[in-house]
Each structure stands twice: as C-alpha cells, then as structure tokens.
Amino acid sequence: MSEYESSSEKPREYGLKAVRDARVERGRLKHGRISSKAMLVALGSMVAVALAAWFFREHSLADQKEELLSKQRxxxxxxGAEWSALRDTLEKTTLDAAGPYKGDYLDPEASSWDFRGFPGVYLRTRVEDAKDLDSLRKSAKESARDSFVGCLLRPNNPSAAAIARGEDAGAEWQDQPWNLRLGYAATRILTDEWVNGVKDAEDELHLRVFVQQYEKAKSEEIPLTIDIVKKAQFFLLVLDEDVPEAQALTPDAGPNAGKVTGLELQQLPHPTRIHVIDLRRGKEMVRLRREAEADFRFAGERTLRDPSILAAMKRQVNNCALARDVWTAIKSPAEAADAGVSDAAK
Known part of the structure; x- marks a missing residue:
C-alpha cells in the first residue's frame, strides 16, 4: 500500500457503535443546554415579576378599600348619626319592654286615639331575643308583617315609603306599618359587620359588591329610612313570651333546628306583650299582656294536609284573635265592634 493511500485512509473506530453514538450525544447536549446559572436568573426574574404584580394588586386593592371606608366613616x-338617634330610641323602648312586665296600662287618651290610620313603625320578636342589643338587632332581621298587624290596622293605611318619597301614598299591605327590619337592612353599611366585610374582601370583584351597597344605601336607602321613621306617629311593639309546648314544634334540621322562634309560638296560646308608643310625644299609650287562641275548620269534604299550610293558617287565626282582644281592651266592647278590627279577626 502506498504512502498516499495510507494517509487518506479514515481513522479506525474502536468499540461498539451504540456507545460511540451515546458519547457524541452527551457532548452535544452539554454544549447546547442552558446553564444552571442562566436558569436561576430566568426563574428569579419570573418570581420578581409575579411578586411585583401581586404587590401592585394588593396595594391597589388596599387603596380602594381605604377610599370606600373613608366614605363610610x-x-x-x-x-348615620341621625339614624342612630332614631334607632336608639326604639331599641331602648324594646329593651325596657322585654324586662319584667310592669302590668297592663291604658293611657286615658288611648281610647280616643285611633292610631291605626297613621303611619307607624312595627317590630315583633321574642322576649328572650330582646334581652340585649346584639340579640335584638339579630332577631329584628327576622321580623315580618304578620296577620296580627293585618287584622288590627286599617287595610287602606297609606304607604309610609310612598309618603316619604313624595309619591301617591296608595295602600301597600307590606308597607304599613313600616317594619323596623327594613331599617336595619337599609343601614347595614353603618355596622361593624359591614366594615369587616370590606376589609376581608379578597379581590376587586368582591369589593365591587360593597361599593354598590354603599352607593345605594347613601343615595336612597338611608335617607328614605330616616324620613319614614321621622314621619311615623306610633311604634307598635309585640313581644312573644316562650312556652314549653313550642319546643315540640321546632324543626328537626336546618339553621333553626331545635330553636323556638315566633313561627312556633304563634301556633300556640302564649302570653304576648303589646306596646303602643306615641312617637310624637314619646309616651306609652298602651301596654297589654294577652293570650289568645282561635281555630278553623274546613267546609266540605276536602281538607288540606300540608303541615306548613296548616301551621300558617293556625298562626293567622291566632294572631287575628289576639288583634281583636287588644282592640277590645283599648276600646269599650261596643266601640271596638263599631270601629272594627279587620273582618279576618271576627
């Protein structure tokens, strides 16, 4: 073999081909991959950007919360101070009435003062739920117009809300007398609970709900509430006393499981305190404690069997019987018949 031929001959490769290929591939990857230092720099940059975005968002959210709370203050x-003065008067009256009962009282002018045609404020709760401010405010949220009011007051009593808005008064069954529960709902932005909700808002979407509540309360609900309470001429307060029999009617499940409420008490004969306050003079006109019961029967062969409907009907007839007893006590029996409690109470 010539010298030329031997010099141009390819170098001889030793070992297995698979091993050689693997060695070449490792070399290629070693020189082509990102170094650990570069990877750490990139990762650090991403973390820094994420932290900056989080800080900006949190800082912006905190600023928005503080702006809203500043307006609320x-x-x-x-x-808020004007509402608090009106609310405090009604709450003090309620807390005093829930104490030891002072005995029946009728002001000499009570029989000639037919408050039923005037705008008023109404609250009904249990005596046990009116022992302190916290429990009173919580229970007041559950107060609702019931058949006691529907049977006692005149059906065409003008709408307090419409009067406050300067509109045609009309007659709204749900509106007169105006339930104090609506006042607590309208002024919720003034409470510590609402403030804590703003502070705990997780993001701008949740905070927006509180902003909308604030705007509506400030521009509509609170001014209307104050105007209604100012125009009210009487405060009708009804306090239900507990009886042991009510425990058997409590629900077995749900948030009120085993808890006695007005819904159970109103199905049974139980002592009920009725107070009527003349808000114009800050004077108690009526203080009565009555226990009433009535019954109903179905005409014909078909009868209702739904327990919830039967319970509602029992509450209605009992409350109407109570309304008739109260009005009879305020008026003489003859005058009460002439002046008329609603026909539903007869």
Whole structure:
C-alpha cells in the first residue's frame, strides 16, 4: 500500500457503535443546554415579576378599600348619626319592654286615639331575643308583617315609603306599618359587620359588591329610612313570651333546628306583650299582656294536609284573635265592634 493511500485512509473506530453514538450525544447536549446559572436568573426574574404584580394588586386593592371606608366613616358621622338617634330610641323602648312586665296600662287618651290610620313603625320578636342589643338587632332581621298587624290596622293605611318619597301614598299591605327590619337592612353599611366585610374582601370583584351597597344605601336607602321613621306617629311593639309546648314544634334540621322562634309560638296560646308608643310625644299609650287562641275548620269534604299550610293558617287565626282582644281592651266592647278590627279577626 502506498504512502498516499495510507494517509487518506479514515481513522479506525474502536468499540461498539451504540456507545460511540451515546458519547457524541452527551457532548452535544452539554454544549447546547442552558446553564444552571442562566436558569436561576430566568426563574428569579419570573418570581420578581409575579411578586411585583401581586404587590401592585394588593396595594391597589388596599387603596380602594381605604377610599370606600373613608366614605363610610363620613356617612356614619352625618346621616348615620341621625339614624342612630332614631334607632336608639326604639331599641331602648324594646329593651325596657322585654324586662319584667310592669302590668297592663291604658293611657286615658288611648281610647280616643285611633292610631291605626297613621303611619307607624312595627317590630315583633321574642322576649328572650330582646334581652340585649346584639340579640335584638339579630332577631329584628327576622321580623315580618304578620296577620296580627293585618287584622288590627286599617287595610287602606297609606304607604309610609310612598309618603316619604313624595309619591301617591296608595295602600301597600307590606308597607304599613313600616317594619323596623327594613331599617336595619337599609343601614347595614353603618355596622361593624359591614366594615369587616370590606376589609376581608379578597379581590376587586368582591369589593365591587360593597361599593354598590354603599352607593345605594347613601343615595336612597338611608335617607328614605330616616324620613319614614321621622314621619311615623306610633311604634307598635309585640313581644312573644316562650312556652314549653313550642319546643315540640321546632324543626328537626336546618339553621333553626331545635330553636323556638315566633313561627312556633304563634301556633300556640302564649302570653304576648303589646306596646303602643306615641312617637310624637314619646309616651306609652298602651301596654297589654294577652293570650289568645282561635281555630278553623274546613267546609266540605276536602281538607288540606300540608303541615306548613296548616301551621300558617293556625298562626293567622291566632294572631287575628289576639288583634281583636287588644282592640277590645283599648276600646269599650261596643266601640271596638263599631270601629272594627279587620273582618279576618271576627
């Protein structure tokens, strides 16, 4: 073999081909991959950007919360102070009435003062739920117009809300007398509970709900509430006393499982305190404690069997019987018949 031929001959490769290929591939990857230092720098940059975005968002959210709470504090010191004075008067009356019963009382002018045609405020709760402010405010949220009011007051009593808005008064069954529960709902932005909700808002979407509540309460609900309470001429307060028999009617499940409420008490004969306050003079006109019961029967062969409907009907006839007893006590029996409690109470 010539010298030329031997010099141009390819170098001889030793070992297995698979091993050689693997060695070449490792070399290629070693020189082509990102170094650990570069990877750490990139990862650090991503973390820094994420932290900056989080900080900006949290800082912006905190600023929005503080702006809203600053507005809320301004409302507390203006219209909030006006509402608080009105609310405190009604709450003090309720807490005093829930104490030891002082005995029946009728002001000499009570029989000639037919408050049923005037705008008023109504609250009904259990005596046990009116022992302190916290329990009273919580239970007041459950207060609702019932058949006691429907049977006692005149059906065409003008709408308090419509009068406050300067509209045609009309007659709204759900509106007169105006339930104090609506006042607590309208002024919820003045409470510590609402403030804590703003502070705990997780993001701008949740905070927006509180912003909308604030705007509506400030522009509509709170001014209307104050105007209604100012125009009210009487405060009708009804306090239900517990009886042991009510425990058997409590629900077996749900948030009120085993808890006695007005819904159970109103199905049974139980002592009920009725107070009527003349808000114009700050004077108690009526203080009565009555226990009433009535019954109903179905005409014909078909009868209702739904327990919830039967319970509602029992509450209605009992409350109407109570309304008739109260009005009869305020008026003489003859005058009560002439002046007329609603026909539903007869």
């Amino acid at each position: 301004a409302v507390v010191t203006t219209v």
